[in-house]
Amino acid sequence: MKEGALDAKAARIDLTADYVKFIRSYIDLKKIRDKKFKVLVDAMHGSGDSFILRILRGTRIRLEFIRNSINPSFGGSRPEPIEENLEELKSRVKKGKFDLGIALDGDADRIAAVAPGGAFIHPQKILALLALHLNQDRHWSGGIVKTVCGTTMIDNIAKFLRVKLYETPVGFKYISNLMETEDILTGGEEAGGMGVKGYIPERDGTIAGLLLLEMMAYRKKNILKILNETEEQFGRFYYLRSDLKLGKKVELKKADLPGELLGVKVVEVKDYDGLKLICADKSWLMFRASGTEPIMRVYSEAKTLKKSKRLLELGRALVNK
Missing domain, CATH: 3.30.310.50 (Alpha-D-phosphohexomutase, C-terminal domain)
Known part of the structure; x- marks a missing residue:
């Protein structure tokens, strides 16, 4: 092959613009646009560093970032959104009086969150909130999928909403398979991978985080109050x-x-x-x-x-x- 022949046939395609465009159409930006929520995003030096900023452009959301520089070693720690890796996010949310903290893993397909005051919100509880939001606020139909190690709170919510609960082995591939064949509202695993209706049957931490923000806008409450009310109704586990x-x-x-x-x-x-x-x-x-x-x-x-x-x-x- 002649030198330069490969370059002549290769083309660089930027798919991020299409991704941002789709998420902007998926999220209810009209509900969010005039809210002045203060949100801190911990990108954990991964690939989700700028998408939320681009998606929320034109809104009044006050957005700040930490660990949003590209770092192949992820700052020397595992880019996994578990509580022990999020001490800085918890501290900054508390000191800065943020309304919501969002943590994304290295490839931004998993999520954890932090409530006002620095309280960690486990992904299990995020799945519960997404199910309630999509069913009660958006009025969407569909079952809920959890893995065998999922919280009992999901069982209580599915029973209350009168929707089918699916339980799978551990691994998002089992959830993904159901999303392709059944009417699924949302599904998630304890490690933080969430999938939602009307999207590809795959995990996306960015869209899950934005849906939490959307839920706050719909209910006109901060995430801690929403979570406390959820636990009062469905049990604190x-x-x-x-x-x-x-x-x-x-x-x-x-x-x-x-x-x-x-x-x-x-x-x-x-x-x-x-x-x-x-x-x-x-x-x-x-x-x-x-x-x-x-x-x-x-x-x-x-x-x-x-x-x-x-x-x-x-x-x-x-x-x-």
Whole structure:
């Protein structure tokens, strides 16, 4: 091949303009336009650094960014929107009196959020808010998809809205498959990947964050008040996870697990992706081994933080015994 022949046939195409145009048509900018919400975006040195700014151009939203420079090493930390990686965002939201903090992972397909005062909003709760917003404010139809390690709050919301709840193994590919074949309003995984109706069957942290902002505009409330009202109606659940690095692969067997947890009877065991023990009081403990390395993921959820921590401790002990 002659030198320069490849260059002559190659063309650079900028798809970002089409992406921004579509999101601007998807989000209800008329509702948002005159709101003066103060929003802080933590791009975590990833690819989602400027899209929200371009999408919200022409509105009165006061938008600021942190960690929005391109950095191949992501500042020396994992670009994952988990609470331990978002201390700066939490602190800045609190000190700067922001109405909402949005955290995007390295490729901007996952999200976490921070409420006024610096309170972390777990992706599980974001999924709950998206379901309520799209159903009650936008009046859209469709079921809700969660994974087997998803919060019980989603079950309560689906029951209240009278929509079908789908539960899948862990992994967004299972949610994506349902979005292609069923009428799905929204679906999400505990790691922060969210998909919504009227969009491609894929995760997008940017659109999820903008829908939170839209929900605030529709309800004329800040995100903390909306979340508090949601938890008052559908239950406050404390969700925890611990990744145990083991010397060798450990396989827990259903028969070896206890029939009660912290004195409460286990009434159901799900074993199609890991082992999930569900108690009579709706608290639960789950074990899921990594398929690629000697790591056991232990999940717990209860109606008090103290009990969720005790369940997690019990889970660790069962793995290590």
